[in-house]
Amino acid sequence: MSDDTPIPATHDIGGLARFHCTPVEHDEVPPDGFGRKVDALRQVLAQKGLMTVDELRRGIESIPEPEYFALGYYERWLRSITALMIEKGHVQKDVME
Amino acid sequence: MAAPPRPDSLALLDRLMAALEAKGIVTEAEIAERQANTDKASPETGARMVAKAWTDPAYRQLLLTDGKAAAEAMGVSMAGAPPLGVLENTPTRHHLVVCTLCSCYPRAVLGYPPNWYKSFAYRSRAVREPRAVLAEWGLNLPDSVEVRVVDSTADYRWMVLPMRPAGTEGWDEARLASLVTRDALVGVAVAKPA
Known part of the structure; x- marks a missing residue:
């Protein structure tokens, strides 16, 4: 890798050596109630024109690396959705507390 | 297995929902309705599309040219969904679908992506x-x-058209569809043998 090759962003893990020795676990557990509700909330907010998939991605992809890998899938979504709703002024910042 | 959500995440979702409801932005009822609709999507739809493509050359052509139109032809609502590309496996080429950046997946025809599809590994x-x-x-x-x-992305989703198993001549679409698993539609497997 040459010196001017940028370090991939946290979410850009295609080919990353870090996981090469990790088997792909056959996890077939369907999303739980929390995950399905976060998923439905995202869809409804999108239908109402209050957020887009690209905004969801920006929010997920800006989660600091240690938290990105520690949080569950829909926990990352919830973090992003909440940050977006605060940023757009739909809810107050104290919703985080 | 995926860890359960942390207590602080459950509490955050409750607070966010309460704040959005207080502002009149969403209601619990509309979230529940949307969730119920989402729960209905399943790989059986993708399997029916494949079975039809195995028996109907015109549909096969449509599926490989415009997957979104092919899904709509089966009565699936693709409103707001990105384009769906369908890739044909052959005796000399096998396709495998991934979303390296997150979890992009043709949910309207396959349902929720499984946890392993979203895994870092x-x-x-x-x-x-x-x-x-x-x-x-x-x-x-x-x-x-x-x-x-x-690599599936937010703007373009992929599905695999597996090869029709040998010994299935004369089978009807429903019987053929029973051989098409979700894993075959993602490319981590081939269609089940007859």
Whole structure:
């Protein structure tokens, strides 16, 4: 890798050596109630024109690396959705507390 | 297995929902309705599309040209969904779908993506050592078969058209569809033998 090759962003893990020795676990557990509700909330907010998939991605992809890998899938979504709703002024910042 | 959500995440969702309801932005009822609709999507739809493509050359052509239109032809609502590309497996080429950046998946025709599809291991390894991943899952492809890996994105989703198993001549669509698993539609498996 040459010196001017940028370090991939946290979410850009295609080919990353870090996981090469990790088997792909056959996890077939369907999303739980929390995950399905976060998923439905995202869809409804999108239908109402209050957020887009690209905004969801920006929010997920800006989660600091240690938290990105520690949080569950829909926990990352919830973090992003909440940050977006605060940023757009739909809810107050104290919703985080 | 995926860890359950942390208590602080459950509490955050409750607070966010309460704040959005207080502002009149969403209601619990509309979230529940949307969730119920989402729960209905399943890989059976993708399997029906494949079975139809195996028996109907015109539909096969449509499926490979415009997957979104092919899904709509089966009565699936694709409103707001990105384009759907469908890739045909052949005796010399096998396709494998991944979303390295997150979890992009043709949900309208396959349902929720499974946890393994969203796992860090699958996302990173499918593009680097696809044959090793497939072998771990019990699919050992000979060197004569090229493996083509495609990356689904927020703007373009992929599904695989598996090869029709031998010995299924004369089968109707419903019987053929029973051989088409979700894993075959993602490319981590082939269609079940007859």
